[in-house]
Structures are given as structure tokens and as C-alpha cells.
Amino acid sequence: MASGSASSGSSGTKAVVTRFAPSPTGFLHIGGARTALFNWLYARHHGGTYLLRIEDTDRARSTDAAIEAIFDGLSWLGLAGDEEPVFQFARSERHAEVAKALLDAGQAYRCYLTSEQLAERRQKAQEERRPFRLDSEWRDADPTTWPEDQPYVVRIKAPRDGETTIDDQVQGAITVQHRELDDFVILRSDGTPTYMLAVVVDDRDMGVTHVIRGDDHINNAFRQLVILRAMDAIEGGWPDPVYAHIPLIHGADGAKLSKRHGALGVDAYRDEMGLLPEAVFNYLLRLGWGHGDEEIISRDQAIEWFDITDVNKGASRFDMAKLQNLNGHYLREAADERLAELVLPRLTAAGYEDADKALLARAMAELKVRAKDLNELAEGAAFLFAKRPLALTEKAQKLLTDEARSRLATMHERLSGLSEWTLEALEDNLKAMAAELELGLGKLAQPLRAALTGQTTSPGIFDVLVLLGRDESLARIHAQASVSAETQS
Numbered sequence: 001m002a003s004g005s006a007s008s009g010s011s012g013t014k015a016v017v018t019r020f021a022p023s024p025t026g027f028l029h030i031g032g033a034r035t036a037l038f039n040w041l042y043a044r045h046h047g048g049t050y051l052l053r054i055e056d057t058d059r060a061r062s063t064d065a066a067i068e069a070i071f072d073g074l075s076w077l078g079l080a081g082d083e084e085p086v087f088q089f090a091r092s093e094r095h096a097e098v099a100k101a102l103l104d105a106g107q108a109y110r111c112y113l114t115s116e117q118l119a120e121r122r123q124k125a126q127e128e129r130r131p132f133r134l135d136s137e138w139r140d141a142d143p144t145t146w147p148e149d150q151p152y153v154v155r156i157k158a159p160r161d162g163e164t165t166i167d168d169q170v171q172g173a174i175t176v177q178h179r180e181l182d183d184f185v186i187l188r189s190d191g192t193p194t195y196m197l198a199v200v201v202d203d204r205d206m207g208v209t210h211v212i213r214g215d216d217h218i219n220n221a222f223r224q225l226v227i228l229r230a231m232d233a234i235e236g237g238w239p240d241p242v243y244a245h246i247p248l249i250h251g252a253d254g255a256k257l258s259k260r261h262g263a264l265g266v267d268a269y270r271d272e273m274g275l276l277p278e279a280v281f282n283y284l285l286r287l288g289w290g291h292g293d294e295e296i297i298s299r300d301q302a303i304e305w306f307d308i309t310d311v312n313k314g315a316s317r318f319d320m321a322k323l324q325n326l327n328g329h330y331l332r333e334a335a336d337e338r339l340a341e342l343v344l345p346r347l348t349a350a351g352y353e354d355a356d357k358a359l360l361a362r363a364m365a366e367l368k369v370r371a372k373d374l375n376e377l378a379e380g381a382a383f384l385f386a387k388r389p390l391a392l393t394e395k396a397q398k399l400l401t402d403e404a405r406s407r408l409a410t411m412h413e414r415l416s417g418l419s420e421w422t423l424e425a426l427e428d429n430l431k432a433m434a435a436e437l438e439l440g441l442g443k444l445a446q447p448l449r450a451a452l453t454g455q456t457t458s459p460g461i462f463d464v465l466v467l468l469g470r471d472e473s474l475a476r477i478h479a480q481a482s483v484s485a486e487t488q489s
């Protein structure tokens, strides 16, 4: 749990550099956003730098739209990089240069095994029921015997003896025996670098000191260290980073997070669900990390408290209801002007073209306490801009009995005579009327609400009257009261 003390990663003199390295093959999903958040927080906590790298080497699957969505989602969450992002594909030549240095130093070799040969060997191992481990005869071949006219891949010479232990900041110490590592490919036969090589070279060149990423990359870390240590032996200056592999996010039912659980793009949280970035930020922060029982944690507080060693080792569960509750909290905290700005386009899109920001902002204090997200806020605000005759919900319709409609007629008459259209004047007048009729105020407020908003729930009735103003209020009351007059005549 949270200790509040400085992390072990800060003990060196080197400034902390973290990075978030998404592959732009899909949207920025919620797990990726949390990885970005932890990288950002760790860097901020230690006064370091947080970088972005777009891992766009998979040319077939990387798209500009995904890159845009990633930048967009990150800026929305306040997690844009501290420097210009690095694009991995653009650095292919540098990656190939490192592969060449490894080849020249005898730390890598050209492997001419064909895919057919590899498949045969794999099948043979399967038939003999032993695990397949590549043992290329090219590993120790003299470079002078390398054919120049045949296709080859470049493989790293992985160590065969000994073991490597990673002191993972989240998972603890993990050891892998070197005999379990194979001579994996670093350059493909078309000369393009593999992901394994590109990550190591980029992290080193970007000065990354702490690699914080999903725990699906743990096995890669051991292979990446093979490249790193080989380069360090060749030219020095390729230090091991500190690793922190954070667990995946699961759905509320414990299953791997899927669309059904909310594994959507960050844009869906913003656009479709109408959540505020500070709520998503706070929620992601608490997903697998905590500080005592604190639920509401500001950015500054998070920076002060966060440490990667306090991240839980077990998978965390995504809980949509919790996220919505947090969002309700942040809605109530948010400035009315800002909320009006956010809700306005939703109303316009819903057909309320005359929706007015100033009126929305004035209504916001009353509206936001009744909503958990921007959609509910827009729904709650819609009555302000509805055109007469208002559409009534079924419940509102039921409320407007003949008796209720005749009371509306009376209210219309009395309210028309008011010299001042203020909260106090309206309240005094309606309370006096209720007393005279020997009715509870609710008996007047309910039909009034139905007539003014078309609904049975809304902000306080006097607020509604003031927000709509005298003319619109009276017109809406009249529209419902007059029905009564007709049916009674």
C-alpha cells in the first residue's frame, strides 16, 4: 500500500525519463490510458520527463486515424507528452545500424534457415514431444562463409548459460534461465527491424530510465535485455532500465476486459458516455493503486502520493458504476460555464438549435446536482429550450388531470398579476395560493412542473420559473391550462 516515501527508482542521480509507447493499430483504450497515466505520474512525482513514442512499425495495421485518436485521448486526459512524440518507423535506419553493430561485433549473425526448414524442425520437436528451441547452425558459422545472394534474417546471439533476474517494481524479482531464451530475429529478411530491436534502441536513445508498461510485456523484457547488454558490452552507455510491469485490467466479473465491460476507446468515455476527464483520470488512478481510503484524488495530490511500487500486483477490476459516481462528483465540482460549454453541442445535436449558453450556465447549479454525466445533464437541460407545445412524458401526462389543469388556469391568472418575477415573489405567491386552497404545495408544484418541463422531475419549481422567465413560463402554463378550459366547456 501507499507509503508516501521516495521510490527505489529515484535513488540514482539520473533524472527519471518514462515513456508511453502505444501501437497505433486501434483506439486508445482504457488500459493504455492507465499505462500512460502511471508513466506520467511517475515522471511528475520525480521531477522527470514523460515521453511519447508511436510504435508504428506494423505498417499494415497502423493508421493515421488511430494516431490522431491516441493524441486526442491523451490530451483530453492531460497526458500529452513533454516533448514532441517519437515515431518509431521513422527510425528504422537507426535500428538497422544497431543490428549492424551487433553483427560486426559477433553478437548477432546472419541466419539463412528458410521458413520451411524452421517448420520442419518445429514439427520434428512436436513429434518427439520435446519443446522446440531454435538451434541455428549459422550461429557459429564463420562470417566469410555467409552467402551474399541468399535471403537471411539477423538473429541475436542470446546467452546460453546463466540467468537474468529483473527486479520488477510491481511484480518483484523475476528470474529467467538463459537456456530458455532463443536467438530471436532482430532484422527481417527484408532488412526491416523487429519490434524487439526497435523498442530497445528507441528506449536507449530517448534516455528512458523507467519502462512502465502492461505485464503482457514481461517476457519481452528478458529478450530486450539481451540486446541491451550486448550493445553495452560493445560500446557502453546502454544501461538496464528499471522495469515496472503493471497488471491488466479485468471486467467487473473477473474476465479479461472486453467491449461489454467498457473496454472502449477513450473517445467513447468522452463522447458517448459524456464523462469528464478529471473523473476518468481519478478513476484510472485508483484502478490498481491507492492511498489509504482516499477516493477523490486531485492531480496534484496524485503526483505527491504516487509511487509505482505501490501498484497492486493483481489484476484490477473495471467498475463502470464507480466511474459514473466519480463523474457525478466532478460534475458538481465543475464550473457552470465550462459545463454549459460541454452540454451545448449535445443539445444542438439533439435538435435544440436555439439552446443558449448563458441560460444553460445559469441553470447549471440546479441541473448538475441531478446528473451523473453530460448526457443526463443535456437531458435535464432540454426543457429549457423545448418548443411549445411541449411533449409530455407519460408520467407528466398522467399528472395533468382535469383538476390539475384547472389549477394551472388559476395559477396562470395569479402569476400573470405578479409585479416581480423573482424566486421570493413566486414562492410567496404559490405558497399563499396553496394555503388558500388548503392544498400541500406539491399539489400545485407537480402539475406546474409537468406543464413547464413536460416531465415529473426537474430542478426546484421556483428555479424553473425564474430560469424560463415570465413570458415563457406563462405561455407554457397557459398551453396546458387552456386544454382544461376547452374540455370543461
Ligand code: GLU
Residues within 6 Å of the ligand: 021, 022, 023, 055, 199, 212, 213, 214, 217
Ligand atoms: N507498443 C507496445 C504496445 O502497445 C508497447 C511496447 C512497450 O511499452 O515496450 O503494447
